[in-house]
Amino acid sequence: MSEQTSPSRLPHLLPRMVVLALLAGIAVSLLQPKVRLGELTGETMGTTWTVKVVTRGFRFGPRDEEKLKAAVDACLAEVDHRMSTYKPESELSRFNRHAEGTPFQLSDELFHVLQRSMQISDLTGGAFDITVGPIVNAYGFGPESRPVEPPSDATLAEMKQRVGYHLVAIDPATRTARKQRPDVYCDLSAIAKGFAVDRVAKLIESKGILDYMVEVGGEVRVGGLNHESRPWRIAIEKPADEGRAVHRVLGLTDKAVATSGDYRNYYMSNGARISHEIDPRTGRTVRNDLASATVIHDDCETADALATALMVLGPDESYNFAVNHGLAVLLLVRRPGDELVERTTPAFDALVAAGRVVRSAGHPADAR
Numbered sequence: 001m002s003e004q005t006s007p008s009r010l011p012h013l014l015p016r017m018v019v020l021a022l023l024a025g026i027a028v029s030l031l032q033p034k035v036r037l038g039e040l041t042g043e044t045m046g047t048t049w050t051v052k053v054v055t056r057g058f059r060f061g062p063r064d065e066e067k068l069k070a071a072v073d074a075c076l077a078e079v080d081h082r083m084s085t086y087k088p089e090s091e092l093s094r095f096n097r098h099a100e101g102t103p104f105q106l107s108d109e110l111f112h113v114l115q116r117s118m119q120i121s122d123l124t125g126g127a128f129d130i131t132v133g134p135i136v137n138a139y140g141f142g143p144e145s146r147p148v149e150p151p152s153d154a155t156l157a158e159m160k161q162r163v164g165y166h167l168v169a170i171d172p173a174t175r176t177a178r179k180q181r182p183d184v185y186c187d188l189s190a191i192a193k194g195f196a197v198d199r200v201a202k203l204i205e206s207k208g209i210l211d212y213m214v215e216v217g218g219e220v221r222v223g224g225l226n227h228e229s230r231p232w233r234i235a236i237e238k239p240a241d242e243g244r245a246v247h248r249v250l251g252l253t254d255k256a257v258a259t260s261g262d263y264r265n266y267y268m269s270n271g272a273r274i275s276h277e278i279d280p281r282t283g284r285t286v287r288n289d290l291a292s293a294t295v296i297h298d299d300c301e302t303a304d305a306l307a308t309a310l311m312v313l314g315p316d317e318s319y320n321f322a323v324n325h326g327l328a329v330l331l332l333v334r335r336p337g338d339e340l341v342e343r344t345t346p347a348f349d350a351l352v353a354a355g356r357v358v359r360s361a362g363h364p365a366d367a368r
């Protein structure tokens, strides 16, 4: 005898099959852990921070979210306490006041960031240089109030004597730093936010959360996927003097992205744009056609510092530098008539082709 259901019995079985299918569907959806998107925000280093975490099941509730927010706040306060030039009692401010010649004992965090800063200075031929601080302050982009006039040539020439990353020697064996002049002054504003992002990412991962987005003042790092199980969508701003517009949205997973630009933090003086990016080699504020530089890297500290360095190098030198070092970079270059031209490196294009960076349209961004 055949085991097969005869076609004549099918109409009787159909309602039962429908009920079974519905029950199976309900069972599957009940068994599937609930996806929860937690969003935390706060303020640090004179800017804002956002963290998004995707959790599944009932493992992570509102109480855990509160605890995580407190832990993120504490982590960021610690970074600020080590690296702020705005806080006279920060570790960096104490180092800036320290006498020359005698070693200054560094915390693990400050040692790490100073050493990384020096490596990036070497790599970029001095385009990135944390000792540029006095000039940053003279232009009015530091803790002191803005001057009526930008610094004169004579003032800049004098200040340049104090600038040069070789004026700070770091000893990895003793974790100390030594200044070669008493008035050497370091400014970590171009790297500390990226470092803070990395620290928060590590903190979140230590809680067993692998799907997350961390953003501090526009520098971003993502892990895993967003709540829709898609790459996180990160908006690259369109450089504009007023308002905020999106140039492009990148889909990213397990990467950091940082952007530096001449369009957010600047003022006009005698018709010239005085940007907060300083060329340490000339001591002058950066003036070139590069409107913004976006770097995608494994860690945010490197992405942050390199984005600043690329702004200094300008459109052509930075493009060649990024290509030669295999960096994933997107540049927006100003052309006459307010036109913006996008230039991407082969490493950036390869990420796009591999689906790590997805040209994303029609979806709101998770971060910008």
Ligand code: ADP
Pocket: 127, 128, 129, 130, 132, 136, 141, 187, 188, 189, 190, 191, 217, 218, 259, 260, 261, 264, 265, 276, 277, 278, 279, 280, 304, 307, 308, 309, 312
């Ligand atoms: P943002 O702080 O807007 O993200 P950046 O990461 O490019 O922008 O950092 C710019 C800040 O870094 C400036 O405000 C200044 O304090 C400091 N800075 C400016 N030029 C340099 C440079 N060439 N190397 C290192 N730090 C710099």
Ligand code: MG
Pocket: 189, 190, 191, 258, 260, 303, 304, 305, 306, 307, 308
């Ligand atoms: Mg930077």
